[in-house]
Amino acid sequence: MRAETPPLTLPQSAALVSTAFLLVAVALTSLGPLLAGSAWWWLCAVVAAVVFASGLGLRLLRVPASLVPVLELVVLVLVLTLFFGAGTAIAGVLPTGATFAHFGELAAAGQTSIVQQSTPAIAVPGILFVLALATGLVAVVVDIVVVSLRVVALAAVPALLPVAVPGFIVEGGTDFWTVLLTGAAYLLLLRVDVAVRRRGELDREPEGETAPRITQPRRASAGSTVGATLGLAGVGLLTAAVLAQATPSISNPYLFGTGDRGPLFSRGVNPFIDLGEDLRRPEPLPAFHYSGTGRERPYFTLLTLDRFEGDVWSASEEPLVEEQTVDVFPAPPGLDLGVARSLVRTTVVVDEVATTWLPVPYPARSIQGLRGSWFWEADSFAVASADDDTLGQRYVVTHLDLDPTPEQLRTASRALPDELEPYLELPGGVPEIITTTTEEVTASAGSPYDAAVLIQRHLRGSDFSYSTEAPVEEGYEGGGFDVIAEFLEVGEGYCVHFASAMAVMAREAGIPARISLGYTAGSRGVGTLAGEARYDVDTHDLHAWPELYFEGIGWMPFEPTPGRGSVPEYSRVSVLADPGATRAPLPTPGAPATEGAPVLPEEPVDGSTAAPVTDSGAPLARLALVALAVALALALPAVIRRLVRAWRRRRAWDGADAAAAAWAEVEATAVDIGDPPTPFESARGFADRLLARDGVADDADARAALERLLAGVERHRYGPRPAPAPDHPLTHDLDLVVHALERGLQPAERFRALVVPTSLASPRESLAQRRPSTAGA
């Protein structure tokens, strides 16, 4: 029934393709909530633009339609090589075998990263690669659907893929406005398609004898449907939006069984329970081995639990921050100049642990040699990866070994900064036994530090014993209030119970406390590593310990668990002549810093400002982005000027003030080319000047056209009202004059007129509208 689609002309293809690109670009923004920053969007937009542009170019070269998608894929590979080739490509764009191997790694890293990161994820190279690849494929499919097959409505399917993604990852799915905007872009694509089809059919020469001949009206109507288009789209989208808001949620997990979301981006594990299971494992597995230059062997923190909600300790779910790369850590919170410290280098080789958390001593200064993208978290300095895990990693941690004196600790200020408030929070319903025990134990304490030491001594006292089995048998696994109360009564438990008990009691006593999960220092191994004695850590060395905050010193670990790890030196000494210190099973206090490690230079603020932004793609990509942005910015005035011209042309076509509009455009063009009409010049005087200009003077057609336009505007200005409508469209004359004016320019002048259309700054519209009565003198 429908006539076969006529072939597209270049402007028609360009209109279709650019609208399709707009749709893809808008649809891509829906990934915004999932990814940090916006560089990824630019990269994807560039990739899509290149694919679409290549399609356009290939069709312009009359490449067979069946070959176009194939060549587009080739172009996609070249672009990906340019951005992600990492030096494996010939001349930057020609991929080699190594390039594809690299692509494979990137894709795998991207997948891992997608699974591991929480939102908003950092766009690490792997993710960028996957995104760019997917965008390129979507662009190819959209291009085929829109331009080759001309089933434009189907473009929704590939283009909406990005929009579908957020719903699987974050609650609520894609942002409401993004969906509306995507819908609007889709409607625009449909509109352009309809317009292109009509244009194509109108322009087609009639073929055959029976083909209809259409005699156009003498003065064709411009037939604008802009109002109808906007109105229809607006009403449609508004209706949909209102209905969507009004649609009740009928979802019921019992009814449909869709309550769960996938574990993508989720770290939904109960660290305590896992830790207990690891500790009860009969045969320990080697976790990692290390060697260090420190005088004391450090604990390795994996993860810090800072939130206590009554029945479970948990880590604040904070997304990774792109700037917080592990090559530089900020100064540890709360650490003052007066505290003795030494800089220690610890070399770690991970054996069989595969987690996204890196075992790192606290407080670290920098980590070198890691594979993948790793980021530190604020406050806890826990280090997590966006796209890799710990398996087989070998890295060097530079960290501080703090050695505060008991005096320093004891005299620490009780006035705490506001941001430590969360570390003092205890939910309501603290069991009686916890408060009473705390009061009893800390009754004699003169300072928070004394209270902490007393709590530690109490828990290490004879009332408590270490057992990994008892909590399971008695049924108080975990770290909640009930469990702690039970533990305080029974007196048997393992590190989790000791640590959470001490942390809760410390908070009860007004000391900011949190729990660190990680490994103890392990045991002496065979041989050396990096020239130092080697120590082995296995799964039995998994540990949990409390860290307490003292103003001026920062977070300091304590060791309330009897029989595990080592009691820090500063907590052994006590006003009460603590006898518990002698029970410390592991190395006696050594001399101060065994080596002359330089004391950390003082930094007033953290060092993260100096950290470079993670490299998102090759420098070429960034260059291309900058160039694109600059080009867009430069083109903007020209685009606006063209729109204004198109608007005036439309009015000159069949508007009531056609002559005035046409003349206004002539004047504006004159302004653009630097020959503006003077305020007191008549239209005729101005026209005489134009007639003498290069480009017009030697073009009889343009001169005649200018005369006609002049006659029209004079009739409009000085003639009777209402002025008779011109009997032919003025646009042809207008085009002739404008082109003649522009033709007379030197190339440089023409460029300036194009890029810096000064008429935009001084609208001549009012001038053109003037009538003798209003024109004044």
Added chain:
Amino acid sequence: MTGGVGARLAEWPRPTRRGGALIAVGAIVFVNALVLDRRDFILFGLIGVAVPLVALAYTAWRVPRLDVGRSFVPGIVSAGGTVTASAVVRNRGRRTLDGARWRDTAPRLESPMESVLPPLGRWEGGPPGGSDTVRLEYTLRLPRRGVFTAGPLRVSLTDPFGLARIERGYGRTHDLVATPRTTALGASAGGPASLDGVLLELQRQSHPNADELIAREYRHGDPMRRVNWPATARAGEIMVRQEEQRSDPDARLIVDTALHGRGRTSFASGDDRYHHPFELGIELAASIGVHLLRGGFRLTVSETGPSQLEPGPRRRAGGLFGDTPVEYQGGVGERAFLEGLAHLDTPGGRGGSATDRSGAPHDDVRRASGRERRPAFAVLVDIAPEEAVALAAMRPAFEPAVAFVQEGVRRTLVTDLEEAGWRCIPVRTANDIPEAWHSLAHDQGAADAR
């Protein structure tokens, strides 16, 4: 199919394929999103459903208001000829009309495919020719004999996104008449005796002697050529012929329009409106009729079926059984004759009207038989035995009596007719027509030579 409900439904806005697909996909997405509680997809689904629905409302609201003037030139063409159809479409709405397409409804004809209607400006009033008017013109080919209809012009409006369309008919239905093709019989004079010779012979036979005409006295003003010299000699005063010599001799054409014989035997290609032998008969009759009319004959035509050339409530007996023949003469007659043939229905094609055989057979033949005998040509496609009997009975009134017989006529009937004195000439295809006519001339010439 053309019932009131269907026609009214066709006036309603309806979703295009694109719009329908969008609604369907939108509904599916919406239901799934509802079940899965995906708020973003609920919005997507609703956009898919709502926008086409709004587009439907839009098209219903913006139904084009158009004036359509139609003309078809020429109104009557020979089968296989072309008609130039033109339409002047004028926008009566207060808004410009863009996004419209037009097509013409012409059943059984190849009208052009739906195509774009150029944008029309808003109604300007005043004389036509402004931006609110467009003139459409195309060529319609009328492939075969018959009466065809064209119109109304259907204009459809699609919303800017191509999701919904409304189609309305504008203007009324026009009849297009395709007259039967005719074969020129006189032009190709191949044999020793031309067809004109045949006609002259016929004419001579019809009017044996001018002398027999009654003479009267000369009156002032009579032209000299009317002087009847023999009578003048006999009477001794100047006598003139009382009547002008007849220049338009009578000829009878009998057309088998009923096919009463074996019924619809060989309908071609399932199209029950097109019956090859019948059409061949019509073409043959048209060729002979036109030839005779141009040769100056007054043509009287009898149909074997109920009279369709000059229908009337009492004219249902058939030309052989009482209906008076229809007379044609001159150029006007030729045109009316062809038009009449164009309107002939294919017998049995739809319903078929039974022939009323109650009338006395061949009344007019008997009436005519007293006078001079005139030529008769019968075009027989498939006749019934009683028709053959009637023809045989009429034979004495005609001289010569020629029957062009198609294969559908039973052999026995042909034999009967030949025994009755009809010259039977077989005709199989349209290509046989000149040859059949030639053979007639040959034989005539041969007869003359003898």
